[in-house]
Amino acid sequence: MRNYIIRRLMLLVPIMLGVSFLTFAMFRIIPGDAAVLTCGFGCTEEVVEDLRHDRGLDRPWYEQYGDWVWGVVQGDFGESLTESDLPVSTGLERRLPVTAEILIMAMILSLVLGVPPGVLSAIRPGTPLDFIARVASVLWLSIPSFWLGILVITFGLAWFGWTPPQFGLGYVPFFDDPWVNLQQFFFPSLVLALAIAAAIMRLTRSSMLEVLRNDYIRTAWSKGLRERTVVTRHALKNALIPVVTIVGLQVGALIGGAVLVERVFALNGVGFWVVESVIRRDIFVVMSLTLIFAIVYVVANLLVDIAYGWLDPRIRYA
């Protein structure tokens, strides 16, 4: 098992290099660079050249890329080219916790909101409860998260005179004030979580239905075990296997969703930062961020596979 994990983690290196190099190459192709874009009205050819030289953008490509990679190894992610003099690592320190918190809360909420209804729906098929759950899940699956976010804010203001606390306070880290922090993050995470909860609910339901048909469940029933025991001890673990798979796949979707939700709810995370930076040609920011996203992706998938192995004893990793 340990070897398996190590081997998978070693895959990180070529992926990270691939991602960062691809990003770098992309910026060489895209017309316009940060020097040109931030130069301003007083811009002449010489000023642009000076700016470029100032920021090291006129060096040969291998030097720029190599320098950056070497810096990353030492923890220096370069400097933002548009947010004057701001080290990318400072930006990361400020923004990563925000997005991380949104994603973690969304993940937790989606499991909490998805699995129990799915299980209930499966063990009571055909009842109104089942029908409601299925309709609700398709509903949540279809409403775009950004529209939902807008509705939350619009109706929050119109009906309750409420807006999310971060509008007035800015971001409050969890360890500074847990209660305010949770208030700030609850709705954005909920909005993101609903669609995934719906998918999880449906998957849990169908998977559970499958599992419940199996012989060993019938054995458990005939042994006279209570329903709760049958469901939780015998069926659930097996039913969750495909759910875990889906959860892993959703990480990528979550990051995309975070971009939309962060803007509407005024949470300064890495989501919209990466979009803005592409638009502003802020090359080192984008490279650093895609690197981090790649790491998250690999680690998430690894965790999924480990969970897979834990849930299904038939799977053994050499």
Added chain:
Amino acid sequence: MAESTYWNRFWRRRISRRALLGASGVTALGAASAAVVGCNSGGSGGSTQTTPRTGSPVAAGTPRPGGSITQGRLLEALGIDPHIDLTGLDIDMLMYTYLYSWRPSVEQAILNNFVTEMELPDPLHLNFTLRQGIKVWPAPYGGPAAGEELTSEDCKQSFLRRGTALTAPDKRYPQRFLPENGGRLDTPDPYTFNIVLTRPFIPALQDMANPTWAIMPAKVLDAYPAGFSQVAFGSGPFMMEEFRGSERIVLKRHPDFFLNPRPWLDEIKMIVITESSSLLAAFRSGQHDVNGAVLTKADAEDLMESGDFDVDRYPSLFYPVIHLKVLRPPFNDIRVREAIDLALDRDDIINVIQDGEAFYNGPIQWPQVKWALPQDELRSFYRHDPERAKQLLAEAGLPDGFRSKMKLPKILGATFVADTAILIKDQLGRVGIDIQLDEVELGTFINSTILPGNFDMAFFPNLPYSEPDRPLSFYHSKGVTGTGNWTNYNNPELDVLIDAQAEEFDEGKRREIVLQAQRMILPEHGPQLTLTGDFGYYARWKHVHVPTLFADLGPELPPDAGPLGADIWVDTE
């Protein structure tokens, strides 16, 4: 000060970060010919006002110390170095000391800052006597110069830095005083600062009051060669407590400010919300004391009706114009340009986009009462005559019209640019001119479209200049950047006039020249086609008092009005 809060509003509103470039003289309200009207003073201005009306009455009640305000902000502050960065200039105005403030309605310097006496013996000499006792922020806010007094040496070093920084906007004034060009910055004693220019430059007086001319302690300048984009060490009414440009900026009161017990406020907090509807929601729900979102007339009226807010309307100096590349066919034919001008329906724009309340703009925008052409002259010149337009096009050999591409910038949070462009497309379409709209991201727009002149037609709002020199320079062969006119327009006669007004000290004569220049420009129907200008809205909750807001428009400017921010106070419950 009035102009600084106005300044605030600009930076938060209809411009994006990039559109703030090249700004000189970007202070102040234009001298308001049109009504500046607040909710409490009642009535709304008609569209043919020509006499100034006073603004909101001086705030009732006495200022008291304490309290804080939270202000909404649409745009990120990418950096706050006043000599280099442009997106944080409104914050710089609260943090740094300036020579003086400017009162554009009477074109006067208000000596409520560093300068106590000002002498202009001749157009080439500017002599300033400086105030004693302006202290840099205490430790740890003040850095290496904490607690020390500002002197003329600090002025000199700051001016040099501003004049030579790579990305500093508009270097025409520094060119005239930099020692390498033959100018001089003299500091005979710590409280005397004299500037000697190589050539006269009238706009300099207004220029030096704008936020890019911050005075920074020389010791700090030496200690931080990397610059002040993320840090600040100043001597102004508020100190930098926390700077996260894309999120939250917190300013704290300077305890040793020379106008003690002012500033009244203990703290100013600015929260950045890049989503305009969320920003408005934050204001309406009370989380923001001062509004940061762009308001339309409908929004403003809605706010006024609720009774919880003070909303003031002020003339906007932004002016969207259509730029034509006059050397390219078909725009090189003046009949075609005139046809476009005639096809445009400015009243339509006023009704659809500007809620029926706006004025015609000539080459100089309407709020600059002293310099702009009179409204009736503009209205009779800018007729809407599609029939005649079609005739002219036929005469020019284009009986079926023509197609062209119009580029415009994508400005988040300000859709009026795209909306106006859509309307223009509709209007021009009626005479057979088929315009394809091409929306370009703002940074790319400025640097790949406008500056290299890479367009046939371009449409964007010009910056809110509050003096005549810059708007006129669009028609100068050197252009507004000083390095070339991106529309390729070249009129030597006009050049002479524009150069002359920049050096004419006598105001009456200068006005003559400026009007003459504009009258020469109008029949050219290019290279800029100016449209209309409307109003902006400044909204805040009733417990926030800004006594000097718009006050410089009338006779009621309090004699002891301080620099920006010093006079704001709140009802503390």
Added chain:
Amino acid sequence: MAREVAVPLELEEARIERPPLGRRLFNLARQHPLGVFGLFTVGLLFFAGIFAETPVSIFGVNLSVAPYDPQAIDREALLKGPSLSHLFGTDRLGRDVLSRTIFGARISLMIGMVSIFFGVTIGTFLGVISGYFGRFVDSLIQRSVDVFLAFPAIVLMLAIVTVIGDEDSAARRFLAEDTPVPEGSFLGVPFFLDIFILSLAIGVAVIASVARVTRGAVLSIKENVYIEAARALGASDARIMRHHIFPNVVALVVVLASITLPLAILAEAAISFLAIGVPAPTPSWGADLTGQNRETALSGSWWPVFFPGLALSLVVLGFNMLGDAFRDISDPRLRGALGSGGRGL
């Protein structure tokens, strides 16, 4: 030499009388009401999208599905609420919201179809090659897929739109001049080339996951005995792929396409929402949810924002329900689950 196979009598008699097609469909519809709803919604989408500007003559009155040109500015009716002349109201520029919503259907449909077609065909192709040939080719393709999957979709799409869509880029010039893709207005869509490029960008984001899933399917198909038999009989790789692999993959591909089409529509709405998608006056549902419309909603004018959002939700809902019903009918075991196809690394 024909051989007669005796069919037992019981089997003959047990042949079931199948009811006529119409009756069968009716029963199907009754069992899956949500599916019918989905079919209706998707049908409405296609209808609105295709026939948006088709004039229809009813009792001598000329109507079209979309009552107005979505760009037409009605100066008499700026930001007016729903009324008889404008069923969904007008936006701040006096444009009819109903017409914009209908043309939005066309945009969504167009983008969805182009992107899915592009993404699914290339993705399937890559997946089949990767699964079939294995080893080096497989490694190469799957590692590249990894790299692409590691990018957040929005960044990938934005990057492609920026690279290709930029005015001066060689790719754009190639598309504009050397291919029959029209650059300006086409089929009522104002900036056809840019929207086409946007579809390609979304398609690229789809390629990676499709490639991964089909590879998994091909791997399991490959294990079948008849593949070995075919190879033993001397069939070439191409023939095997054509006759054995592809047909078995098709069903999966169709399911994938039906799942990703609504996702593509949502993706376009999302990036237009961020104002980096379709160019300005294009009546896309996502674009109509932006900035100014949201602000006016706060001041009470809810209709410019509400109807496009509703349309978007309904369409995605419809696709989901339709897809569900389809899967229920064709293979009850697949209900709700995608199978274990895309497991990640």
